[in-house]
Amino acid sequence: MIQRPQAFIFDINGTMINDMEYHTKAWQRIFNEELGGNFSWDEVKAHMYGKNAEVLERVFGPQRFTDAEKEELSIAKEKRYQQEYLPQLALLPGLAAFLEQAYQQQIPMAIASAAITFNIDFVLDNLNIRHYFKAIVSADDVLLSKPHPETFLKAAQLMNIDPVNCLVFEDVPKGAEAALNADMSAVVLTTTHQKEEFNHLNNILHFSNDFTDPFYSNLLTDKTLMQ
Incomplete structure (x- = not known):
């Protein structure tokens, strides 16, 4: 747990x-x-x-x-x-509701991406979701890319949250590895990589295709999670 x-x-x-x-x-x-x-x-x-x-x-x-x-x-x-x-720009199914519920519960959220600011702005502003995030870390803000933990550690620092208390959402093995290197657990969206490609990592809590999985509603309600 x-x-x-x-x-x-x-x-x-x-x-x-x-x-x-x-x-x-x-x-x-x-x-x-x-x-x-x-x-x-x-x-x-x-x-x-x-x-x-x-x-x-x-x-x-x-x-x-x-x-x-x-x-x-x-x-x-x-x-x-x-x-x-x-x-085609759209959030993954279930994510809009998840972001809103987390926001209403005042759970701090951050973007931590290897994308340049130009691309992050493209997503946040066209989808009108910038207000959900307390911190944004782009490729322009770090010296070392994932799997180095700098991107995630900087996001945690900007939110003033201990890294061990942050949960990362990722889709690629190098990103999940960066979370591990930052002492963070991760959830993996299997949009581009299969579950078996993450077998070498021990910090993955869950795999899903999108955010409609019951795991995400439980994440906002349960005090503890099974590992």
Whole structure:
């Protein structure tokens, strides 16, 4: 049994919205059409974590682009992603009600994402959910990306909550690993990765496709949770 969390920390992409297919598609087109690559869908998907500059470095090596070129490619990719995804932009089923209930119960909540501020603003403002969050940590706010715990630790610090009392919502193994490294439990949304891909982690409380699972209503009512 663990005590009910005092605060919630959300990744965005693949966790609050089911958009990772659109990120992968945008990168694949840039890699292949603009940068002369020949990458398959699965090859691109394997790199879909961390900062945009780190994605470019993992795929093309650290010497291929200048910092200015990485920034330019990053913005170009995000503009392409936003244009294609905007008509589909929506919270995962059940999440709108969960956020509202947590907000009414005055449970502190934060965004902690490897996305740049440009993309976080795109989600929060188009869905009108910014008011739910006491803290927002983006790729622009940290030096070290997930699985390093800096992103989640900074979110906890901004909320003034002990990390061990925070519950993280994630969708990728590297993100759940970052939660573990921050001494936080995690819930995994299986939008992009399967349950067995998280077998090496011992901090996962629950897996679900979306937020309609009864686990989430219990999370807001029960004083303790089964681990």
